[in-house]
Amino acid sequence: MGEKVFMQGNQAMAESAIRAGCKLFFGYPITPSSEVPEYYANVMETRPEEGVMFIQAETEVAAFNMVAGACATGHRAMTATAGPGFDLGQEAMSYMSAADIPSVVVEVQRPGPGDGEILAAQGDYFSAVKGGGHGDYCNLVLAPYSVQEMCELMQEAFDLAQKYSNPVVLLTDATLAKMRESVELPGYKEAPDPKTVRNALTGCKGREPHKVVTCGDGAVQWEEFNLRLQEKYAKIAANEVRYQEYNMEDADIILVAYGSVARVCESAMKLAREEGIKVGMIRPISLWPFPNVAFEGKKGKKFLVVELSAGQMVQDVKLAVDDKKDVTFFGKLGGTTPSPKVVLEQIKKLV
Amino acid sequence: MKAIYEKPQVFTDAITTYCGGCGHGIVGKLIAELIDELDLRENGILVWPIGCSCLSDRYYDMDAFMALHGRAPAAATGIKRADPSKFVLCYQGDGDLVSEGMAEIMHAAIRSEKFTVIFINNAIYGMTGGQMAPTTLEGQYATTAPKGRKEINSGFPVHMAEIMGMMPGVCYSERVTVTNPGNVAKCKRALKKGFENQIAGKGLSFIEILSPCPTGWKMSPLKAMEWVDEVVAKEYPLGLIKDTTKEEN
Amino acid sequence: MNLVKINFDRCKECGYCIKFCPKGCLSKGDKINKRGYYPPVYDATNCIACGSCARMCPDTVLTVYKDVDVQ
Numbered sequence: 001m002g003e004k005v006f007m008q009g010n011q012a013m014a015e016s017a018i019r020a021g022c023k024l025f026f027g028y029p030i031t032p033s034s035e036v037p038e039y040y041a042n043v044m045e046t047r048p049e050e051g052v053m054f055i056q057a058e059t060e061v062a063a064f065n066m067v068a069g070a071c072a073t074g075h076r077a078m079t080a081t082a083g084p085g086f087d088l089g090q091e092a093m094s095y096m097s098a099a100d101i102p103s104v105v106v107e108v109q110r111p112g113p114g115d116g117e118i119l120a121a122q123g124d125y126f127s128a129v130k131g132g133g134h135g136d137y138c139n140l141v142l143a144p145y146s147v148q149e150m151c152e153l154m155q156e157a158f159d160l161a162q163k164y165s166n167p168v169v170l171l172t173d174a175t176l177a178k179m180r181e182s183v184e185l186p187g188y189k190e191a192p193d194p195k196t197v198r199n200a201l202t203g204c205k206g207r208e209p210h211k212v213v214t215c216g217d218g219a220v221q222w223e224e225f226n227l228r229l230q231e232k233y234a235k236i237a238a239n240e241v242r243y244q245e246y247n248m249e250d251a252d253i254i255l256v257a258y259g260s261v262a263r264v265c266e267s268a269m270k271l272a273r274e275e276g277i278k279v280g281m282i283r284p285i286s287l288w289p290f291p292n293v294a295f296e297g298k299k300g301k302k303f304l305v306v307e308l309s310a311g312q313m314v315q316d317v318k319l320a321v322d323d324k325k326d327v328t329f330f331g332k333l334g335g336t337t338p339s340p341k342v343v344l345e346q347i348k349k350l351v
Numbered sequence: 352m353k354a355i356y357e358k359p360q361v362f363t364d365a366i367t368t369y370c371g372g373c374g375h376g377i378v379g380k381l382i383a384e385l386i387d388e389l390d391l392r393e394n395g396i397l398v399w400p401i402g403c404s405c406l407s408d409r410y411y412d413m414d415a416f417m418a419l420h421g422r423a424p425a426a427a428t429g430i431k432r433a434d435p436s437k438f439v440l441c442y443q444g445d446g447d448l449v450s451e452g453m454a455e456i457m458h459a460a461i462r463s464e465k466f467t468v469i470f471i472n473n474a475i476y477g478m479t480g481g482q483m484a485p486t487t488l489e490g491q492y493a494t495t496a497p498k499g500r501k502e503i504n505s506g507f508p509v510h511m512a513e514i515m516g517m518m519p520g521v522c523y524s525e526r527v528t529v530t531n532p533g534n535v536a537k538c539k540r541a542l543k544k545g546f547e548n549q550i551a552g553k554g555l556s557f558i559e560i561l562s563p564c565p566t567g568w569k570m571s572p573l574k575a576m577e578w579v580d581e582v583v584a585k586e587y588p589l590g591l592i593k594d595t596t597k598e599e600n
Numbered sequence: 601m602n603l604v605k606i607n608f609d610r611c612k613e614c615g616y617c618i619k620f621c622p623k624g625c626l627s628k629g630d631k632i633n634k635r636g637y638y639p640p641v642y643d644a645t646n647c648i649a650c651g652s653c654a655r656m657c658p659d660t661v662l663t664v665y666k667d668v669d670v671q
Contacts, residue, residue: 024433053432057425058458065422065455069398069429072416077433095419194434201414201430203437205393211408213417355664356654369658371612371637376658532620532652565614572614 002185009147010035010080010177012185013106013170016151017078018043018052020158021191022104024077025054026066028085031118032174033108036080060085064092064105071096071103072212073201074194076158080106082174083116086124087132093167094133098214098229100165100199104157105139109173109259111308111335119335120175120260125312128169129288136226138233140168140240141287143258147181153285155186164236165198171287173308175260175337236289243291244283247273251280253350254298256305256317258284261337265306268343277351287313295320302350303327306343308336359383361392365409372572374562375404375471377529381539382440382469383411385546395438398427401451402444403477421452424459424468431466438549439466446476449485449509456511463520463554467545470511470559474583475567485509488586492569508586512559516592522554524592528561528584530576544594553596561587601670602649604642605663611639617653617662626653 002019005012014036017025027037040054057063063079070077081089086107096103107128111121126132128141140160144150150172157168194200199210216222246269248254253272257265262283272279282294295303299322305314311329318324330346332338362383369376386392392413399407401420408415418426427441441459448456448470456468475493476482483493483500486508490499500508516524523545527538538560545556561583563575570578604625611633618626623646629638639661649666 024429026429055428055432055462058454058461061422062425062428062455062458065419065425066429066432068422069416069418069426070433071429072426073396073430073433073437075433077429091419092422201396201416201437202434203394203396204412204414209411209413209415211415211417213408213415215405215417217406352668353666355649355651355666357663358660362660366610366635367659369612371658372614372616373658377656380658380660532650532655535655572616573619576616576619 002187004182004184006180006182007147008035008178008180009150009172011039012147012183013150013154014039016154016186018050019186019188020076020155021189022076022078022158023052024070024075026057026063026077027079028057028060028063028081030082030085032110032177033080033082033106036106060088064089067103068092068096068101071101074197076191078104078106080108082108083110083112083124086127090132093131093139094135094137095214096167097137097139098135099212102161102165102197103167104161104170105167106170106172108177109171111333117335118174120173120308120337121335122173122259122261122308123312125287125309128171137229138288140164140166140236141171142168143171143285143287144176145259145262145283147179147183150176151183151186155189160240162192162197164232166232166236173260240286241289241291241293242285243294244285245294246281248280250278251301252278253302253304253347255279255281256303258287258313261306261308264338264340265343267340268347271340271344272347277347279347290316290320292320299323301326304346304350305329307331359387361386361411361413363410363412367410368406369403370566372563372565372575374473374529377535378469378471378560378562379407379410381542385543389546391438395440396430398423398430398439398441400443400447402447404442404444421447422455423447424452424455427466428459428464431464435465441466441468443468444471445473445484445486449511460515460518460520460555465549465552465554467549467556470557471562472559472587473562473564473567475564477564477567481567488583510587512557512592515557520554521557521593522595523548523556526559526561526587526589526592528579528589530579548596601644601668602647603644603665603668604647604653606639606642607661608639609633609635610659610661611637612659613637613639614658616656620652620656622650622652623648
């Protein structure tokens with residue numbers, strides 16, 4: 001690990017990405033993600049010895065496709081965006097997953113729909129986790145809840161993208177992006193030699209040509225192509241489930257939350273415990289694959305799912321639990337975040 | 352015995368999916384000849400578009416990237432920026448480049464990306480079955496312009512080579528065609544110039560090629576060739592539009 | 601003599617080689633290939649091996665040789 005600093009989420013995350021060997025950033029400014037491209041642009045000028053390249057794209061559509069091209073060469077590259085910008089990137093998300101391109105995308109959630117607001121929200125769970133592009137594909141989605149975790153998952157994202165030849169989405173929100181926290185920055189990692197990256201376009205000297213193609217050639221061939229992709233997703237689903245459990249041993253009521261609102265729930269859980277209510281918490285870190293295993297064998301427990309949305313992750317929770325009647329939802333909309341006391345009131349309704 | 356013309360080495364044995372008489376085939380062959388002549392196979396990455404040429408990766412025995420519709424210049428930007436040592440060719444048709452991907456090609460030119468763009472202008476959407484393109488001529492029939500393209504609905508044909516010529520980031524822009532052996536030779540010279548500009552690290556090179564689409568135009572291949580010369584080239588004049596590399600020499 | 605070899609099954613019968621041969625060495629054929637086209641037939645008599653036919657062919661059907669030994 002590197003040095004301990006007090007740093008903003010977006011900036012710490014960008015620094016982590018650079019230290020993970022991601023020297024290429026293609027992006028379009030959009031609040032609340034703009035500190036990431038700004039950070040890259042600054043490092044390109046102030047630390048020329050690190051060979052960082054930043055391109056401000058004309059649109060998110062272009063930025064995502066630039067990332068696709070750059071990552072197809074076996075180099076590490078990324079973009080960061082928010083809400084409507086992520087919408088524009090969806091065609092490339094579908095493409096990159098189909099084309100086995102190991103890319104990393106940061107999506108800082110802000111409240112929609114439409115242009116919306118620039119505060120914290122979790123209403124882009126569906127577009128990140130279920131996929132907003134066409135066809136049957138999956139993004140590996142990681143949801144940190146602190147600046148420290150943002151830094152760590154940022155670095156891991158590049159390894160996972162390469163391991164599975166698939167896009168990885170780091171799903172944060174405006175609160176995590178803008179908050180400043182004490183963080184121990186990860187150390188520098190050497191990016192892999194592009195020639196060792198699967199199917200990388202490095203020029204075909206001494207090997208068979210590599211082709212990055214997502215174009216069907218008849219239903220039989222295309223079914224085979226899809227089945228091969230499904231094998232990839234099954235492998236990710238089997239190996240990359242991540243979540244954290246809190247006070248589960250004796251819990252009667254289990255809070256379920258990810259991202260910034262999980263911090264609120266953590267405080268609410270403590271308040272409830274002080275009042276003698278046995279509350280635990282499950283915090284999904286991988287949103288896809290969803291940690292179904294964390295919800296198994298908990299019949300009779302009451303689940304309170306708290307989101308900054310009208311109820312998106314709660315659908316996955318209902319699929320994961322033994323009895324969906326055990327699941328209650330509490331959501332806040334429009335960029336508002338509940339206080340721990342407000343969540344405590346919701347907990348008390350279940351007692 | 353001396354071979355005057357042989358199949359270029361970089362070509363595979365695959366038969367193209369193009370219709371008989373399609374200009375894509377003639378241009379594709381010139382690209383292959385130049386890849387051989389300039390020894391680009393092992394260090395090149397070909398970026399293909401969506402359109403009739405989207406399966407081109409299988410015709411060339413070298414690395415390839417099939418981009419999404421209109422996004423070839425963005426993907427090529429990512430590739431060339433990640434690895435500037437590679438020769439990157441960005442090949443696009445008129446639906447791809449002028450319609451869906453107008454922003455991407457304009458901004459690649461604005462940034463003066465150091466790759467070569469080949470633009471096939473056949474004034475129609477070929478792959479999807481003869482719909483109107485932004486380059487369709489006024490009055491020209493298309494399945495989405497059944498009485499011919501009309502200004503009131505669709506405005507005017509777009510002259511990309513001239514637009515590219517106005518961009519400071521473009522070092523070379525020329526419009527050529529492939530309607531007879533002389534024009535094919537001129538087309539090859541223009542492509543070679545565009546390839547060499549990239550090898551020399553100069554700005555974006557843009558070669559627009561007026562190309563016959565016999566199926567989309569509902570003409571015989573020979574009639575389509577005549578139509579390029581007699582009608583299409585009147586709207587889109589052939590010739591060099593810009594070459595800043597000349598001034599440097 | 602000169603020679604134009606025709607890769608029979610690649611041909612899509614566009615007619616460019618026939619049209620652009622300056623010496624009239626290629627003409628419409630009457631045998632169908634496996635893709636349903638009628639490739640041209642070649643008569644070497646006046647061929648100057650200029651290569652125009654091959655350069656115009658969109659499908660790399662033709663190979664052109666100059667000064668072939670007659671056996």
